[in-house]
Amino acid sequence: MSDRLRKYILVRLLLTIPMLLILVSIVFVVLRVLPGDPALAILREGASEEQLDAFRASMGLDKTIPEQYVEFLSGAIRLDFGESMTRDRLVIDEIKTFFPATVELALYSMVVVAGMGIISGAYAAKNRKSPADYTIRVASIVLYSIPIFWLGIMFQMYFGAQLGWLPVFGRLTSGNVPEVSITGLYTIDALITGDFDLFIDAIKHLVLPAMTLGLVLGGAFARLTRANMLVVLEQDFITAGRARGITERALVYRHGLRNAFIPIITILGLQFAALLAGAILTETTFSWPGLGRLVVDRIFDRDFTTVQASILFFAIVVAGINLLVDILYGFIEPRIRY
């Protein structure tokens, strides 16, 4: 590792601190400073003044805003989110239960996004201004104009209800419980333990949600791939290759795609936030027991601690992924420096 790369990673690591601070502060402002009263939001109208006060005291809401902020921040740093208000367990344990489901959904969706986006984007770039190009471009705009939950419902209706091919709810057939939990990702766990039936069941349940989430984001990704490919295909080495008689297909898919790969992978990493946002709606549609669904469910359960912690956790995950993408980028692309 060169000195410059080490310096880059160090600077990037240090930059994560203010970024995390800002993200936590945004969450704090939304949950504590905005005109809404969490006590009233949780207990609803009709709660007596004593009940409200008791709630505020238990949550530390009776302190001044700066005091609350310090407490909030230190809790976030230590990943100490307190106890769930509706379940008899620590919030961090709740997150540990639900988060792997979101990761599994996100990973498989990522495969759909990358596969569909790169293939159709590269094809559109190769055949620029052809009917195929316009079709792919229009299709990608249409795809990201579809409400993701609606696409999910349509899939449920057609592949689930009508054809009966695939399950439409949950991660596994009810009654099917994995014996051991190593990573929490059912497909990976099943492969490790060699439980083939579990693997098939988990994959079957993954197909529709991952397709839904992947297709909607894949549209946007195809457009980005196309734009990046067009830039690469105009470069001199492509012209030189063409002059040497390399076939157009090899130029585009071998030489072009390889060189467009770095920006494409970076964009894919940065799409992760969008993926998580989409996952919230996908999880709600498919009753997928992930973190997004946890937030939504607990809002209606009025479980303030869990909601607050899950949102904070999302923020931390996003900051972590951005850091990871940037560091990877530093390794692949030696020219980038701060």
Next chain:
Amino acid sequence: MSKKGNNSIDTKEELNTTLSEEGIGLLGRFLRGRIWYGAEWYFAVAGATVLIAILLMTLFAPVLAPYDPNGFVAAPFIPPGGGHQLLIVRDSDANNVNIDSLDQQVFGVIRNKNGDKVARELTDSITRYGDLDALALALAAGEVDFAFVDELDESMIPLSVNNLTIVVRGMGTSFPLGTDNLGRDMVSRVIWGARTVMSVALLSALFSSTVGITLGLISGFMSGLVDRVLSLTMDSLYSFPGLLLAIAMVAMLGPGMINVAVAVSVIYIPTFFRVVRGQVLTIKEELYVDAARSLGAKSSSILLEYILPNVIPSIVVVFSINIADAILTEAGLSFIGLGLPPDIPDWGYDLSKGHSFLVAGHWWLITVPGVLITLVSLSFSMLGESLSEILNPRLSDQ
């Protein structure tokens, strides 16, 4: 594109429009755009056409909507195309009704003679209040008459009221998009829903553009510490899953049109900020800005009179795409159940309600709002995309 060197002129019409460069009206210039910009022009026009239609629908909702969007105007679950109410009564205890000729196996149709209003009221009183006297009275008064049918078909929905099984069926053209689970007219709900969706989307785009543009101008123009802090904040906000932030805000602020608009707007502030800041950084190095400065123009007038006008084309594009996205986010919030209060007709809300009746086969409840959300969002996207190609041809991949 030059007039003479253009060899793509192949139809008489195109030749004419290209030759008559001067003296053509606004319409002529507009139509000529399709030769200049090709597919982008068609995208823009298609998007704009749909949007104008939706905007008109929004403006004239009170005139266009045939019924009150919240009124229980007919039987529930009338499929699209269903209309005048026909009530089919299968009797198991005919004493309540003055229809002696009925027995358990016979299905009778009550036909509506004096327009659909009477039948609608009858359906309402029977299905909602179990009131069969009104039916008997209407029969006696000759407002409706009676016929037998041999068997039930799929379009008939049985309801149990008192000891009778009443079957309701729609026919005719009164409800082109059917009715929902509470017997509300879907056409009216869709029209009034457009008003809600467009208001929220426009409001939120106005909020986020105002804040985003202001901060972007300041950040790009001032540079230094202010710029760094603002940029980092906006980058952080940009990387946060927007829907989650909106969910948290609506959960805290409570339901309501303004609250939802504010929550949605926060997501798109960074987009405006980034575009405007980037543009300002380029434009402020231009010669004419230098010239203005050396002539003694104040910073504020440089910013507002020299820089802002040049940023506007990019803003228009972002604004359009922002609305497309805001519509989807608002629908997502409603789908989760965190959007607007239930008495405001809203596509996302209808969609999420319809989800639970899908298993029973009432497909139109989710299809209609879903298609509309997609269509409107798509139109704004297409308009934004093609405007971006038309207004900033160098930035695009042409």
